[in-house]
Amino acid sequence: MDVKVLLVIMMSAILVNNYVLSQFLGVCPFLGVSKDRKNAVGMSVAVIFVMLLATVATWPIQHYLLDRYNLGYMQTIVFILIIATLVQLVEIVLKRYSPSLYSALGVYLPLMATNCAIFGVTITNIKGEMTFIESLVNALGAGTGFLLAMVVFSGIREHTENADPPPSFKGIPITLFSVAILSLAFFGFSGVIENMFG
Amino acid sequence: MSRLNILTKGFIKENPVLIFLLGMCPALAVSTQVSNALGMGAATTFVLLGSNTVIALLRNVIPNKVRIPCYIVLIAGFVTLVQMFTEAYVYTLYQALGIFLPLIVVNCIVLSRAEIFAQKNTVFNSILDAISTGGGFTIALLAIASIREILGSGTWFGLEIPVLAAENIPIFVMAPGGFAAFGIIVAIINKVSKGKALKKKEFGCEGCPSAQTCVKGGVE
Numbered sequence: 001m002d003v004k005v006l007l008v009i010m011m012s013a014i015l016v017n018n019y020v021l022s023q024f025l026g027v028c029p030f031l032g033v034s035k036d037r038k039n040a041v042g043m044s045v046a047v048i049f050v051m052l053l054a055t056v057a058t059w060p061i062q063h064y065l066l067d068r069y070n071l072g073y074m075q076t077i078v079f080i081l082i083i084a085t086l087v088q089l090v091e092i093v094l095k096r097y098s099p100s101l102y103s104a105l106g107v108y109l110p111l112m113a114t115n116c117a118i119f120g121v122t123i124t125n126i127k128g129e130m131t132f133i134e135s136l137v138n139a140l141g142a143g144t145g146f147l148l149a150m151v152v153f154s155g156i157r158e159h160t161e162n163a164d165p166p167p168s169f170k171g172i173p174i175t176l177f178s179v180a181i182l183s184l185a186f187f188g189f190s191g192v193i194e195n196m197f198g
Numbered sequence: 199m200s201r202l203n204i205l206t207k208g209f210i211k212e213n214p215v216l217i218f219l220l221g222m223c224p225a226l227a228v229s230t231q232v233s234n235a236l237g238m239g240a241a242t243t244f245v246l247l248g249s250n251t252v253i254a255l256l257r258n259v260i261p262n263k264v265r266i267p268c269y270i271v272l273i274a275g276f277v278t279l280v281q282m283f284t285e286a287y288v289y290t291l292y293q294a295l296g297i298f299l300p301l302i303v304v305n306c307i308v309l310s311r312a313e314i315f316a317q318k319n320t321v322f323n324s325i326l327d328a329i330s331t332g333g334g335f336t337i338a339l340l341a342i343a344s345i346r347e348i349l350g351s352g353t354w355f356g357l358e359i360p361v362l363a364a365e366n367i368p369i370f371v372m373a374p375g376g377f378a379a380f381g382i383i384v385a386i387i388n389k390v391s392k393g394k395a396l397k398k399k400e401f402g403c404e405g406c407p408s409a410q411t412c413v414k415g416g417v418e
Binding site: 024 | 277382
């Protein structure tokens with residue numbers, strides 16, 4: 001196992017191909033929940049958690065069930081069902097065995113079933129022909145990238161909420177423009193990966 | 199509500215993307231070219247037509263408690279159909295849309311129309327509603343894509359525009375330009391409607407199937 005490859009996948013998912021800011025995955029929860037930093041962190045931790053679990057569940061199914069029996073065309077249906085069921089299961093298990101974790105993440109779990117970032121990460125793992133370990137690292141990186149974008153943006157948003165833009169730009173447009181500028185900032189990372197190991 | 203009203207409301211007045219701010223991920227991701235936007239709009243409209251029709255047909259059969267999983271499976275089925283069709287007949291579009299084609303499954307516009315409209319209305323009205331919502335989604339995508347393609351690559355539908363083609367602003371084709379173009383459009387809507395259209399709207403919660411749990415949890 002080459003650690004360098006894993007590091008490249010991780011850094012690329014966090015910085016260069018940030019799921020929200022450059023791939024437009026999970027924009028809705030990003031804009032909806034980033035108003036408050038505490039919620040932003042809770043939501044992102046739940047996203048990381050579910051992304052990892054979803055990868056653990058979907059990767060073996062794709063490789064040992066769908067590929068083996070030529071059922072590749074069932075991918076969309078099977079994956080969305082697995083993710084929806086998984087979210088329900090996690091909610092039940094957490095409620096029963098870990099009330100403290102449930103009280104922290106529980107409210108965000110129902111939002112995960114229709115979160116395109118989760119579904120996106122499971123499909124990217126398969127499309128990118130990653131091994132199981134690479135997929136896990138990719139999921140962790142994607143989730144961490146989501147957390148980073150969320151935390152940074154919730155900080156920016158506290159300021160735009162109090163700013164005084166032209167009337168037609170109040171609220172949603174000014175928020176979108178701040179995301180555009182943040183996304184521009186993340187463009188600065190695009191050369192990092194190629195030069196990371198000389 | 200009259201049938202004509204159902205058929206036309208989604209285009210402008212209750213546009214799913216521009217007014218309700220739903221389905222922003224695909225709207226921003228595939229709007230780099232007008233032709234991709236049109237393809238994505240057509241694919242989503244087909245899925246909406248299929249899911250709305252079948253859900254309206256089965257509205258008295260599906261048990262209330264498991265309705266969301268049922269809807270998701272139905273929608274996923276239609277998405278798979280679209281995936282297979284585009285892969286076989288419009289392969290360039292299939293490659294251009296990439297991951298966002300299977301992601302129609304988690305597009306909240308489709309699920310919210312099932313939840314808000316199709317499960318309570320007749321088949322014919324649901325079909326009208328699907329045309330209206332799908333049309334509105336396509337209009338929104340075309341609007342965003344026009345801004346991005348004209349400014350970003352100086353073309354429209356692949357046709358070169360004389361002066362702009364030489365003096366293009368490539369950032370509009372990239373990710374930041376997507377957010378900015380969408381911001382410009384929402385600002386214009388605010389200006390034209392004098393702030394009425396979006397006055398009480400917040401990001402993506404109107405008609406979102408998870409809105410209730412979301413509000414319950416104190417997230418919004």
